[in-house]
Amino acid sequence: MPDTYEAVTHAFWLAGRKATGESTLEVTSPWDGRRVGVVSVPTDAQIEEAVAAADAVREEFAATPAHVRAAALDHVSRRLAERGEEIARLISDENGKPIKWARGEVGRAVSVFRFAAEEARRFNSGDAQRLDTDAGGTGRLALTRRFPRGTVLGISPFNFPLNLSAHKVAPAIAVGTPIILKPAPATPLSALILGELLAETELPAGSWSVLTVPNDRMPALVQDERLPVISFTGSEKVGYAIKESVPLKHCTLELGGNGAAVVLSDYAADADLDWAATRIGTFSNYQGGQSCISVQRVIADASVYEELVPKIVAAVEAQATGDPNDDATDVGPLISEDAAKRVESWVDEAVRAGAKLLTGGKREGSSYAPTVLADVPADVTLSCEEVFGPVLTLHKVADEDEAFAAVNDSKYGLQAGVFTREVRTAFRAHRALEVGGVIIGDVPSYRADQMPYGGAKRSGVGREGVRYAMEDYTYERVMVLTGLDL
Numbered sequence: 374m375p376d377t378y379e380a381v382t383h384a385f386w387l388a389g390r391k392a393t394g395e396s397t398l399e400v401t402s403p404w405d406g407r408r409v410g411v412v413s414v415p416t417d418a419q420i421e422e423a424v425a426a427a428d429a430v431r432e433e434f435a436a437t438p439a440h441v442r443a444a445a446l447d448h449v450s451r452r453l454a455e456r457g458e459e460i461a462r463l464i465s466d467e468n469g470k471p472i473k474w475a476r477g478e479v480g481r482a483v484s485v486f487r488f489a490a491e492e493a494r495r496f497n498s499g500d501a502q503r504l505d506t507d508a509g510g511t512g513r514l515a516l517t518r519r520f521p522r523g524t525v526l527g528i529s530p531f532n533f534p535l536n537l538s539a540h541k542v543a544p545a546i547a548v549g550t551p552i553i554l555k556p557a558p559a560t561p562l563s564a565l566i567l568g569e570l571l572a573e574t575e576l577p578a579g580s581w582s583v584l585t586v587p588n589d590r591m592p593a594l595v596q597d598e599r600l601p602v603i604s605f606t607g608s609e610k611v612g613y614a615i616k617e618s619v620p621l622k623h624c625t626l627e628l629g630g631n632g633a634a635v636v637l638s639d640y641a642a643d644a645d646l647d648w649a650a651t652r653i654g655t656f657s658n659y660q661g662g663q664s665c666i667s668v669q670r671v672i673a674d675a676s677v678y679e680e681l682v683p684k685i686v687a688a689v690e691a692q693a694t695g696d697p698n699d700d701a702t703d704v705g706p707l708i709s710e711d712a713a714k715r716v717e718s719w720v721d722e723a724v725r726a727g728a729k730l731l732t733g734g735k736r737e738g739s740s741y742a743p744t745v746l747a748d749v750p751a752d753v754t755l756s757c758e759e760v761f762g763p764v765l766t767l768h769k770v771a772d773e774d775e776a777f778a779a780v781n782d783s784k785y786g787l788q789a790g791v792f793t794r795e796v797r798t799a800f801r802a803h804r805a806l807e808v809g810g811v812i813i814g815d816v817p818s819y820r821a822d823q824m825p826y827g828g829a830k831r832s833g834v835g836r837e838g839v840r841y842a843m844e845d846y847t848y849e850r851v852m853v854l855t856g857l858d859l
Contacts, residue, residue: 517849
C-alpha cells in the first residue's frame with residue numbers, strides 16, 4: 374500500500390469521476406486503532422446528481438454492445454490481480470482481516486469480474502419457442518430475452534468489503550444496468566479502489582458511482598423510485614426493514630445464518646474425523662467468525678461425538694491469533710470493540726445458563742479468543758441468533774433424523790455442511806435441509822463465486838453468484854412474431 378495512503382482524503386466516485394463533499398469519515402484499523410484513511414462524504418446534492426446521472430444513462434447503457442461491457446469487466450479483473458498485494462494489505466488494514474484471508478478475497482474478486490465478463494458475452498442470447506403447437510398459434514414464434522429492471526442500489530457489508538462489492542457491481546455491468554454502490558462506512562477504501570479500476574474503462578459516464586454515504590442517510594436512497602432494484606448484504610434486521618419499507622421494489626437480500634456442520638455416523642474413520650475437525654476449526658474462526666456461513670453449530674452423531682470433540686478443540690486452539698498483517702495469523706480482531714463485547718456477552722450468558730466452556734471465552738479489546746462450548750441451552754441468545762464471531766457450539770444427536778431436525782430448528786437457512794460418504798444420505802440432506810446450499814463432505818462455509826448463493830427462511834431472498842445475480846437484475850420480456858413460415 375502506498376505510504377501516502379493514510380495521509381490523503383480519498384474522493385468518492387460520482388458518475389464515474391472523482392468528487393469530494395463537505396465532510397469526511399475517518400477509517401481506523403480494528404487491530405490497533407490507527408488511522409487507515411480519511412474518506413470524503415457526498416452531500417445530498419451530489420447523491421442526487423449520481424442518481425440522476427444513472428437514471429439518464431439507463432437506455433444507453435442497456436444498448437451497449439456485450440463486447441464493450443465484457444472488455445471493461447476483463448480489465449477490472451486483470452487490474453485487481455496486478456494490484457493484488459496492495460489491495461489485500463488495504464483490506465487487512467481497514468477490516469482487521471488476516472492478510473492470508475485478505476489475499477484470498479482479492480483472488481475471489483478477480484474471478485468474479487472474470488466470470489462476469491464471460492457471462493456478459495453469452496447472456497441473453499434469447500430463447501425461441503414455436504407457438505403453432507395450437508391452431509391459434511399458426512405462423513407465430515415467441516422470442517424471449519431479458520432486460521434490466523432498472524438502476525441497482527448495491528449495499529455491501531464490512532466483512533468482505535471488496536468481494537461482496539464485486540458481487541454487486543460486476544453482474545450489473547454484465548447486463549448493462551447502472552449501479553450505485555454504497556460500501557460499509559467502516560470499510561469503504563477497497564470499494565473506492567474498485568472505483569479507480571472502473572474509471573480506467575470506457576463504460577458510459579453515469580453508469581456507476583461509489584458513494585460513501587453514512588448509514589443514517591440511506592433511507593432517502595432506499596426510497597428513491599429511480600432505484601427500483603436493491604441488492605443488500607448485511608444483517609437480518611436491516612435487510613427486512615429495507616424490504617418492508619419498499620414493497621414495490623425488487624430486493625435481493627443476503628442476510629444472516631448460523632451455519633451447521635453435521636457429522637454423521639458413517640464418517641467415523643480417524644482420517645475422516647481429522648478432516649472434519651480441521652475444517653470446522655478453521656472455518657468457525659476464519660474472518661474472525663465474521664462470515665454468515667462460518668461454522669456456528671456442530672451437530673454430531675453420538676457414535677462419533679466423544680472422539681470428535683477433542684479433535685475440534687485441538688483444531689480451534691491451533692488457530693494462530695494476533696496481528697492481521699502477520700502471514701502466520703489465522704484469526705484477527707472483530708470489526709470493532711463493541712462487536713467483540715457483544716460476542717463476549719452472549720458467551721457469558723450461555724455459560725451462566727449452564728453451557729460448558731471447552732476453550733476460549735476471553736476478550737482483549739476488539740479481539741475475541743476462538744471459543745468452543747458444549748451443552749448450550751436452546752433458549753440462550755447464542756443458540757438463537759447469528760453470533761458473527763469466533764464461537765462454536767457442539768451438540769450430540771442420536772441419529773440422522775435428529776441431526777437434520779436440529780439443522781432446521783433455526784430461523785435461518787443459509788448453508789449447511791454434511792460430513793457423510795453415503796450418496797443416499799447426501800440426496801436426503803439436499804431434500805430435507807431448509808437451506809440455500811448443502812455442502813457434502815465439508816463445512817457450510819464453502820462458496821464458489823459462480824454458484825447460486827443465498828438462503829431460505831430469515832436468511833434472505835434471491836440469489837447471488839454472477840449469472841444468478843444477472844438474472845435477478847433483469848426480467849423476461851417476450852416478443853411474438855406473426856405470419857412466419859415455420
